[in-house]
Amino acid sequence: MPEVLLTLSITVSSLVLLLIIGSFGYGFLRPAVGYQARHAARPPLYGPVRADQVAILIACRNGAATIAATVRAARATGSDVYLVSDASTDDTAELAAGAGAWVLPLTHNVGKPAALHTAYEAFELGRRYRAVAILDDDVVVAPDFVTAALAKMTDEVSIVVGHNATWWPPERRWNPWLAKRAYSYWMYQAVIRRIQSHFNVMNCISGSNSIYRTELLDVVLPTQPPYIVDDTYWVLETHRRNLGRVVYAPRALAHLQDPTNLRDWYRQNLRWMWGTFQGVIGHRVGRYATRFDYAYVLLILHWLLYVAGGPLTLWLIATAGPGLLPGLLFLLAGHGIWVGIAAWRLRHPQLPLFLPVIIVADLLYRVILVHALVKAIRQPTVDRCVWDSPARIAVGAKG
Amino acid sequence: MSANQDLPLTGASTAAVGLVGSILLGLGALLVTVANLGAKARRKIS
Incomplete structure (x- = not known):
């Protein structure tokens, strides 16, 4: 054992020393490189945006169950609301117009990104x-959504990502998938999104409730996204083309409808992660020397360890013998601390009761990651960014 | 909606990545500083 430690420490030290000498040599031979990189990384400066300079754009296909509530809430922000009905066969267009939206009905189903672009051009947004807030057809934003988001839109910012909250009404308080x-x-936004926002390395935005500068949309909207998640493409293009900072606005609240059963939950996560891996492959994440790539590679490393931790946990449980009960309690306690804080912050005291479901879903999520990776390798791009959303619930006013 | 927002963030994997990330970040900062020293030395000579 001491020999191994000695060899390891000598090897690591030699490697670090070689790297230091190499760095000095690199700086000596190419002294201009460091300065160039620093200047090139500076994002463009845009002007300030007032609340009356923001439009809200919604793409919808057969969303009659939710669209009126979505448009009413969007109108309550004080912004003009535009809706493109992607060849809906129900009352979507009439209900949206009745709730106060300008409506563009399309006769052919073109998919969400193409519908958004058509409306963006037709309404000359x-x-x-x-700036334009792009919302999903089942999202209910708070009345101060636009002003709260604009507070974060400084001159360097091109995308402001709103705060997601699951619509979890009392009549569905025992739905485990909504709880999950x-x-x-809560967890994602409290930790990852805040850190990523601070360092401008956000790899994933909320396509359902974000505000984009029109200068950015002029560039990214005309291109048909090659990935199954349109906003994944937009955020990656924003980083790669240096189109501005991507920041998170925790006070810009939006309630979202989420899957209510295992099948929908699995399929939605699979699509999200498939799109994520398509982005990693297509935008060559890790192949450039940028802060964004560095942060993304660390995130991927986290995914790797996370997936490997699944079988490891199961193996430890299976071979625990008399240590099974303490082991399980340890597992419960680890998750329990986070879930307890979430229950307090979300004001849902029933959340800790879902702890076993959360742990099982956590194990299942690792299967989704592997499944999505295989899917992305087999199908790294899509011709059309079209998908089926999980079943929607008709809504009244959300909190 | 998009990407990996349903990914939980608990346990040893997060701590490990935090540790590895910090070490790499520290090493990266050190190497950039040394490279800048190299560039400075070159400018002094020429």
């Missing part, structure tokens, strides 16, 4: 507004 998603959103 790029010319008439300075409510917890996951």
Whole structure:
């Protein structure tokens, strides 16, 4: 054992020393490189945006169950609301118009990104507004959503990502998938999204409730996204083309409808992660020397360890013998601390009761990651960014 | 909606990545500083 430690420490030290000498030599031979990189990384400066310079754009296909509530809430922000009905066969267009939206009905189903682009051009949003909030057809935003988001839109910012909250009404308080998603959103936004926002390395935005500068949309909307998740493509293009900072606005609240059963939960996560891996492959994440790539590679490393931790946990449980009960309690306690804080912050005291479901779903999520990776390797791009959303629930007013 | 927002963030994997990330970040900062020293030395000579 001491020999191994000695060899290891000598090897690591030699390696670090070689790297230091190499770095000095690199700086000596190419002294201009470091300065160039620093200047090139500076994002463009945009002007300020007032609340009356923001439009809200919604793409919808057969969303009659939710669209009126979505448009009413969007109108309550004080912004103009535009809706493109992607060849809906129900009352979507009439209900949206009745709730106060300008409606563009399409006769052919073109998919969400193409529908958004068609409406963006038809309503001349790029010319008439300075920013556009793109919402999903089942999202209910808070009345101060736009002003809270604009507070974060400084001159360097091109995308402001709103705060997701799962719509978890009292009549569905015992739905385990809503509980799981409510917890996951809270956790993700409290930790990863805040850190990523601070360092401008956000790899994933909320396509359902974010605000984009029109200068950015003019660039990214005309291109048909090659990935199954349109906003994954937009955020990666924003980083790669250096189109501005991507920040998170925790006070810009939006309630989202999330899957209510295992099948929908699995399929939605699979699509999200498939799109994520398509982005990693297509945008060559890790192949460039940028802060964004560095942060993304660390995140991927986290995914690797996370997936490997699944079988390891199961193996430890299976071979625990008399240590099974303490082992299980340890596992419960680890998750329990986080879930307890989430229950307090989300004001859902029933959340800790879902702990076993959360742990099982956590194990299942590792299967989704592997499944999505295989899917992305087999199908790294898509011709059309079209998908089926989970079943929606008709809503009244959300909190 | 998008990407990996349903990914939980608990346990040893997060701690391990935090540790590895910090070490790499520290090493990266050290190497950039040394490279800048190299560039400075070159400018002094020429």
